[in-house]
Amino acid sequence: MKLPNVFSNPANIRSCPAGTVIFQKGDEALEMFVVQSGEVEILINGKAVETIGPDGFFGEMSLIDDSVRSADAVAKTDCTLLPVNRHHFLFMVDETPLFAIHVMKGMANRLRQADQRAAG
């Protein structure tokens, strides 16, 4: 899913070399991220639970429920990220229902994976 151009201004793109800690569990959260290139790993208590590639997103939970980060995010490879702050996020949900469905699909997918981990 492509974000509107207003959000994908190249000036906003953040470059992260492999190994960069993007955020850590407990951090205050101001934005979510859409991966433009490369891969980001999500870790819970040091254990990788998900790898997110181009067009995937992460960090949306803290925007939704206004809470601190629940996991760590680390650049698995060199990567470029598009930050989306809370204001932009709410604007997107408001103006682009497909964006809301896209975010919900990503969350549903994570919930199913989490359920499988719990069951396994």
Add this chain to the structure above:
Amino acid sequence: MKLPNVFSNPANIRSCPAGTVIFQKGDEALEMFVVQSGEVEILINGKAVETIGPDGFFGEMSLIDDSVRSADAVAKTDCTLLPVNRHHFLFMVDETPLFAIHVMKGMANRLRQADQRAAG
């Protein structure tokens, strides 16, 4: 969060005595449910992972990603449920961004709980 009256027509309300199996893992899914009264338990492999009370909702994941049920849902007490089918769900997301945020908050809450189970 209250749903628009068009969805809460009393004719649509479903009454379930305690112990009723509302759906089971693997079932085809046509609707999500908003709890009007009573409590519903969500079980994964026979283990209760969540109890949902009045104004809570469940069963949204299958509507979002068009897949089969990933858990069992059983009436913990006598309860009344308002079914919301896919058409209504997409209409609500389209017309009521607050509904989309409400659903996302519920999913974020479940993800945090699932992460805690995995970490524990």
